[in-house]
Amino acid sequence: MSRGPGRAEQPIGVFDSGIGGLTVVRALRRLLPGERIVYLGDTARVPYGNKSHATIERYALQAGQILGRHDPKLMVIACNTASAHGLAALQAAAPCPVIGVIEPGAEAAAAAKGPVGIMGTLATVQSGAYEDAIRRRNPGALIHSLACPLLVSFAEEGWLDDPITDAICRRYLNQIPFEVRTIVLGCTHYPILMPSLARTRPGTTWLDSGELAAQAVEDILRGSLGFRTGSARGDLRILLTDAGTRLQEIGARFLGEPLETVELVEL
Incomplete structure (x- = not known):
């Protein structure tokens, strides 16, 4: 994995079983406002909490593949269930460091x-x-x-x-x-x-x-990956696997700011 000067400019990839992980994004945006973030919410298959280990692990790997298309410098599993059941598998498969919230x-x-x-x-x-x-x-x-x-x-x-x-x-x-x-x-x-x-x-x-995971991200960026340069607020991309009728209202509640646009992706 490249860690040249341009690597620090790459986004942080974050995913969750749905939109609850936007509370982690909210913490990241507050603590590291200059960082670019790509968030994937697997809203088509939420919740993960009642599924088997093998299924959750498979979902985590699929989410990591989608985030990998954006060449992130770091991935955060913003879901305790996916962190418990999919972290090790994704760490072994991902082209960048991966941390969970546990x-x-x-x-x-x-x-x-x-x-x-x-x-x-x-x-x-x-x-x-x-x-x-x-x-x-x-x-x-x-x-x-x-x-x-x-x-x-x-x-x-x-x-x-x-x-x-x-x-x-x-x-x-x-x-x-x-x-x-x-x-x-x-x-x-x-x-x-x-x-x-x-x-x-x-x-x-x-x-x-989520707040504690955001602090862990800050420590990792300071230690090896580097912070994004520039004073402008980093952009936020929201990728979802399904868009419900109340999505923007609920998502904004978790994010703490308006959820203006989302992109639909297929797993």
Whole structure:
């Protein structure tokens, strides 16, 4: 892989099972505004959280092939489920470095005092990826993992300040012991629900895996790949495998800025 002077000008490729990974793009745009980003959302096959390891791995490789057409300097799997089940395969196949969102979140969780909680999709929790990554850093860590499959739907519906969302969050969070004061949001949809989460579990430190992944990207660019030059804001391309009727409304909610145009691609 070439790492000449022009390599720093190449985009960062980001993909997710749908549009939830736009929360990672939002963090990247805030932290690294000059970087160009190509985002792929596999909206035709979302969600990944209830699929098998082999299927998720295959989807991750296909997404990597599409992003590879844009010659990215780095790929980010902005999906905890795909990070748990497809990261190793894509790292072996991709022509550039690839990172997921689990290792940055696990690193922060391992450094926390006291027991930690993990909220994620069923596939992420069943993979044990967070537990393994945390215990590599802190073998004695006490970890409470919880699958929260309904939260993705509430995030996509935009029920961000609603008593029903509060009730569902409370129902889930009551299953995590109250002495757990640090919880990893192990799904990129979940930060959208922070108003309800914070209300139902006050005094908790929430670790946003997307924000932490953006910080990891900054470290990698500083260390080897290089930052894009110039002061202009980097462009953002949105590639989707299907366009639903509420796509722009929902996507803008996750991205934190208007979602003006999208491109449809076939896998």
